[in-house]
Amino acid sequence: MAQSKENTNNSARSKAAAAAQSTGAPVAQTGEKRPRTTRRPYYNRRPRRPQQPREAAVPIHIYPLGGLGEVGKNMTVYECNGDMIIVDCGLVFPDSDMYGVDMVIPDFTFVVQNKDKIKGLLITHGHEDHIGSIPYLLQKLDLPIYGTRLTCGLIRNKLEEFGLAGKTKFVEITPRQKIKLGCFTIEPIHVNHSIPDAVAFAIDSPAGTIIQTGDFKIDYTPLACGVTDLSTLAEYGQRGVLALLSDSTNSERPGFTATEQKVAAGVRNLFARARNKRIIIATFASNIYRVQQIIDLAVEDGRKVAFSGRSMVNNTAMAQELGYMHIPEGTLISVDELNQYPPEQVVLITTGSQGEPLSALSRMASCSHRQVRVGPGDFIIISANPIPGNEKSVTKIVNGLLLLGAEVIYESMYDVHVSGHACQEEQKLMLTLTRPKYFLPVHGEYKQLKKHALTAASLGIPTSNILIAENGSNVILSQDEIKLGEPVTAGAVMVDGLGVGDVGNVVLRDRKHLSEDGLVIIVATVDSKTGKVLAGPDLVSRGFVYVRENESLMDGAQSIVENALDRCVDEHVRDWNSVKTRVREALSSYIYRRTKRSPMILPILMEV
Amino acid sequence: MAQSKENTNNSARSKAAAAAQSTGAPVAQTGEKRPRTTRRPYYNRRPRRPQQPREAAVPIHIYPLGGLGEVGKNMTVYECNGDMIIVDCGLVFPDSDMYGVDMVIPDFTFVVQNKDKIKGLLITHGHEDHIGSIPYLLQKLDLPIYGTRLTCGLIRNKLEEFGLAGKTKFVEITPRQKIKLGCFTIEPIHVNHSIPDAVAFAIDSPAGTIIQTGDFKIDYTPLACGVTDLSTLAEYGQRGVLALLSDSTNSERPGFTATEQKVAAGVRNLFARARNKRIIIATFASNIYRVQQIIDLAVEDGRKVAFSGRSMVNNTAMAQELGYMHIPEGTLISVDELNQYPPEQVVLITTGSQGEPLSALSRMASCSHRQVRVGPGDFIIISANPIPGNEKSVTKIVNGLLLLGAEVIYESMYDVHVSGHACQEEQKLMLTLTRPKYFLPVHGEYKQLKKHALTAASLGIPTSNILIAENGSNVILSQDEIKLGEPVTAGAVMVDGLGVGDVGNVVLRDRKHLSEDGLVIIVATVDSKTGKVLAGPDLVSRGFVYVRENESLMDGAQSIVENALDRCVDEHVRDWNSVKTRVREALSSYIYRRTKRSPMILPILMEV
Structure with a gap:
């Protein structure tokens, strides 16, 4: 299987490293030198308890295989004393220049090479950027999966589509119940996030304890399941944490992420405003809390609830089955039944909050939804913020819905969405409670990792103990030092239809070329002897171009090609590659002169 | 010349109108019916002065040819008593689904049909979305251009590239000096915007006075040129304004746009912070005020100034020539001279604040700029916000620059940018001063026009006097009524290289198809008699796909095609189109089965 390496970031990075080295400056990845501030935060003033005696020489290796320098495809491998564990195995959605690619998964070469050492796959929570690549990994090797109940449910659903559910071993984990895998002892720690049942992991090893937060925020008044388990995190901090790997998604945002209760209040106000209208509300299918609170408000308001969109229907069915969602008898109706009720008696909960072109909401906006016709009687709430890159698609849907006469609530001022990730003050709390010796910001683009590193430095962690790693780094940690070993294979493997890794840079370059200027094919049958x-x-x-509108251009092209071929015959050029090159060059320069465009030109010669 | 109509918006709209009509609801465009509020703002309480006696029956037609339901390609035609004038002639940059298209201009059919009636082209200011299509219009008809000095300079530069500057008549206008064109008398009114020399127009006609704001904001403490001329606007309001066409860009933002002075303060603080470093600052080349204030700070700080990026070099040269920019002797150096000075003695002002892939800043981020190498000694300020759709490109550049070790200021919290457009409170001020009988929000996507309409309604303008028109609308206004006549031709013409309108929906559909799955060409030479x-x-x-990695797939495809051709011979199918169809279908279904992809399949048969 061909595997294409992640290109832009890596090459930019090596250039950066090269540039830094050539000027004698420290390599960017090992934290920049900043003047020590005189202020010493309390964080560093408190005396540490004596460390548990450890085998001093034992190092632990951390190999991030995804999630660094990008938002998505999170995957980290830990190795100690010859044992390995993996945390998370997510996917990332393709950039706009990855033409036709459906999704991008990590390169599993390193994992496959070490499959005998791997004791298990631990999952922090059930979002695509943490579980989406599991089926592709399991196609290459068998692994037991450790996750909380909801997380396992979501993974099982996914594996069923691939026919892998039956043969995979699932181990359901619970916060505070430790798991032993080889020389590792892992304790799941409850954290708040935009999906229930999310955990951080405290990974204890002969080298020391590492805490990987997964995605988290700190919600003091969550709708369910309790606050992020701050005491356990603090306990680990007291005992001594070798390293913290923490979520950097919101590291550019000052302050705290608001509580999900705020959304409850915001949506309640809007329900009151929508009194005589049908309510359509779009949100993330995995945000079970949010969906539950919408259902609660609907029940309060005497409205029936219907779900639209495949993932919304599937996720809510599973959440009900596993007891994460409670819908009173007689509340749920199908989309087909919607029109049997007056508008003010229904709420439709739908996918499409990111403007996905094939989603239910998008089809409503373009009048192509089979069951739902949007009109002036609709009150539509988009309970999500556009993820960077999706702004234009969301705007297109909003315009479409407004044109149909619906009232549409899409602006942040209405408090219909809060993030699932920690902002700077929460990141500081996490750092302060866990008091790590070393800090590795994870989950984010480089600018986010960098900001998170600066936040950590502002708390007094020495910059030499902060490391911005990259995918494929081999971070070697011990009580004595942090250093980088020989990097391992890591990268981005593109999935297109059933093909995994059979689309690479050459194919993408061709698709880009074709998308910008199209192509011109020249076909000729030639006598193999005379040419x-x-x-x-x-x-x-x-x-x-429209050929019919450009007859003179195409006639000219025809003559150019004929002349080039004739000249080849006259000059006895018999090597077909040379003939093709001459024809291509002649036509290419003619077309550029006439149109300032460079279509792909494909000469095909058939010999008889 | 083929001209493709704007597709998505228009079709969604007709569906919307159809849907609204079928339910008996009023068509969206004529303003929604809202319950009258009991509160009557002062706006409606003041008695109007008696109107000037007018020829009561005379109507004025407004034909928006661009800028409605979109951000860009602003163009409006006014017609009264058989005379026509045009205000603005801008372009819009292509959406991401307009593969390979360079820019989009208005459809000029209506203008060309009426060329004998047109008295002149009036320009509000020199931004691309107001002047960018002028060369394409002038290729079709001669027109005198009316603009302020800087605006004319910018247009002249543009026309020179097209060889049109010499034969075009320019009339330089000045705020408060009226122009007479046919039955129209037009008064330019000074407004604040992010480019100097911007004006609104008060267009007086036998039907009444119309005010078109152009792009504007209200800056009480501008860096130069004075505040938006509120008194003249108020004077027109007192005399009676038939209709206001006002900028809707920021209609979703509450409050006021901050003054450009705030940026001056923000940038000054950053200059202080950057003491020992080279400063690189990216901003819009047309924002002469901003560039001037950066130069002033550089002079204060004893730094030399260099410009990078073609439009930055050209615009600043012209602004100096016309007296809009003042650079003290000995301050300006060329980019080539940069390295002769220590970092703390230079400021480089560059293009690329929107992440444009070929811009100077982008090349610095990817280490491919010819003269500038970015490193830890650089302090980089991006003095702009990403325009929707550009977020990812800007992020890519920020990541690249950070990786090179530079300090990068890109977040809004640093006050390094303010918008050039009016927010809701300024829009209210404009509405309140001009007191129009009818209101048409312009310059914006549908959602922005809609919000602007709601703002106007909240001031007490009856919703029946508010109209959200669309490109191609024929708005007929008189003292008695507002109504829509037969629409005129309007749409989007795509420019690709030298081709204007030769790329249309078929070509784009092919480019999209090619970009997603590529293509497979089948070529065969066949005997014309036997087949x-x-x-x-x-x-x-x-x-x-990578053919080498997929030999079995391609071998299978080969047999499928051979079998299909053989069967055609056996069954004596002699119609080449049928043969091609059978081959295409056989191969297409084989490939989909094996890969879940649908490349374009092109069978080409050559007869001998």
Whole structure:
């Protein structure tokens, strides 16, 4: 299987490193030198309890295989004393320049090479960027999966589509109940996030304890399941934490992320405003808390509830089955039944809050939804913020819905969404409670990792103990030092349809070229002995120009090609590659001169 | 010349209108019916002065040809008593689904049809979305251009590239000096915006006075040129304004846009922070005020100034020539001279604040700038906010610059940018001063026009006097009524290289298809009499899969095609189109089954 390495970031990074080295400056990754501040925060003033005696020489290796320098495809491998564990195995959605690619998964080469050492796959929570690549990993090796109940449920659903659910071993874990895997002892710690049943992991090893937060925030008044388990985190901090790997998604945002209760209040106000209208509300299918609170408000208001969108229907069914969601008898109706009720007696909860072109909401906006017609009687709430890159798609849907006469609530001022990730003050709390010796910001683009590193430095962690690693780094940690070993294979493998890794940079470059200027094909049948053209040349173009409107251009092209072929015959050029090159160059320069465009030009010669 | 109509918006709109009509509801465009509020603002309480006697029956037509339901390609035609004038002639940058398109301009059919009536082209200011399509219009008809000095300078630069500058008549206008064009008398009114020399127009006609704001904001403490001329606007309000066409860009933002002075203060603080470093600052080349204030700070700080990026170099040269920019002798150096000075003695002002891939800043981030190497000695300020759709490109540049070790200021919290457009409170001030009978929100996506309409309604303008028009609308206004006439031709013409309008929906659909799954070409030479294959079939693919990694797939495809061709011979199918269809279908279903992809399949048969 061909695997294409992540290109842009890595190459930029090596250039950066090279540039830094050539100027004698420290390599960017090992934290920049900043003047020590005179202020010493309490964090560093408190005396540490004596460390548990450890085998001093034992190091632990951390290999991030995804999630660094990007938002998504989180995956980290830990190795100590010859044992390995993996935390998370997510996917990332393709950038706009990855034409036609459906999703991107980590490169599993390193994991496959070490499959005999791996004791298990631990999952922090059930979002796609943490579980989405599991089926592709399990196609390569068998592994037991450790996750909380909801997380396991979501993974099982996913594996069923791949026919892998039956043969995979699941181990359901519970916060505070330790798991032993090889030389590792792992304690799941409850954290708040935008999906229930999320955990951080305290990973104890002969080298020391590492805390990986997964995605988290700190919600003092969550709708269910309690606050992030601050005491356990503090306990580990007291005992001594070798390293903290913490979520950097919101590291650019000052302050605290608001509580989910705020959304409850915001949505309640809007329900009051929508009194005589049908309510349609779009949100993330995995945000079970949010969906539950919408259902509660609907029940209060005497409205029936329907779900639209495949993932909304599936996720809510599973959440009900596992007891994470409670819908009173007689409340749930199907989308087909919607029109049997007056508008003020229904709420439709739907996918599509990110403007996904095939989602239910998008189809409503373009009048192509099978059961739902949007009109002036609708009150539509988009309970989500656009993820960077999705702004234009969301705007398109909002415009469409407004044009149909619906009232649409989409602005942040209405308090219909809060983030699932910690902002700077929460990140500081996490750092302060766990008091790590070393700090590795994870989950984020480089700018976010960098900001998180600065936040840590502002708390007094020496910059030499802060490391911004990258995918494929081999971070070696011990009580004595942090250093980088020989990097391992890591990268981005593109999935397109059933193909995993069969689309690479050459294919993408061709797709980009074709998308910008189209192509012109030249076909000719030639006599294999004389080189004389027996049929053609025919010119066929796609994605170039309207041929009918550009007859003179295409006639000119035809003559250019004919002349080039004739000249080859006259000059006895018999090497077909040279003939093709000459034809291509002649046509290419003609077309550029006439149109300032450079379509792909494909000469095909058939010998008879 | 083929011209493709704007597709998505228009079709969604007609569906919306159809939906609204079928339910008996009023069509969206004519303002929604809202319950009258009991509160009557002072706006409506003051008695109007008696109107000037007018020829009561005379109507004025407003034909917006661009800028409605979109951000960009602003263009409006006014017609009264058989005379026409045009205000603005801008372009819009293509959406991400307009593969390979360079820019989009208005459809000029209506203007060309009426060229004998048109008295002139009036320009509010020199931004691309107001002047960018002028060269394309002038290729079709001669027109005198009316603009302020800087605006004319910018247009002249543009026309020179097209060889049109010499033969075009320019009339330089000045605020408060009226222009007479046919039955119209137009008064330019000074407004604040992010480019100097911007004006609104008060267009007086036998039907009444219309005020078109152009882009504006109200800056009580501008850096130069004075506050938006509120008194003249108020004077028109007192005399009676038939209609206001006002900028809707920021209609979703509450409050006021901050003054440009705030940026001056923000940048001054950053200059202090950057003491020992080279400063690189990216901003819009047209924001002469901003560039001037950076130069002033550089001079204060004893730094030399260099410009990078073609539009930055050109615009600042012109602004100096016309007296809009003042650079003390000895301050300006060329980019080539940068390295002759220590870092703390230079400021580089560059383009690229929107992450444009070929811009100077982008090349610095990817280490491919010819003269500038970015490193830890650089302090980089991005003095702009990403325009929606550009967030990811800007992030990519920020990541790249940070990786090179530079300090990068890119967040809004540093006060390094303010918008050039009016927020809700300023829009209210404009509405309140001009007191129009009718209101048409312009310049914006549908959601922005809608919000602006709601703002106007909240001031007491009856919703029946508010109209959200669309490109191609024929708005007929008189003292008695507002109504829609037969629409005129309007739409989006795509420019790709030298081609204007030769890329349309078919070409774009092909480019999209090619970009997603690539293509497979089948070529065969066949005997024209028997249909027997003499050479081939050969399969050539581009942008599909790595052929070398997928030999079994391609071998299978080869057999499928051979079998399909054989069967055609056996069954005596002699119609080449039928043969092609059968081959295409056989291969297409094989490939989909094996890969879940649908590349474009192009069978080409050559007869000998």
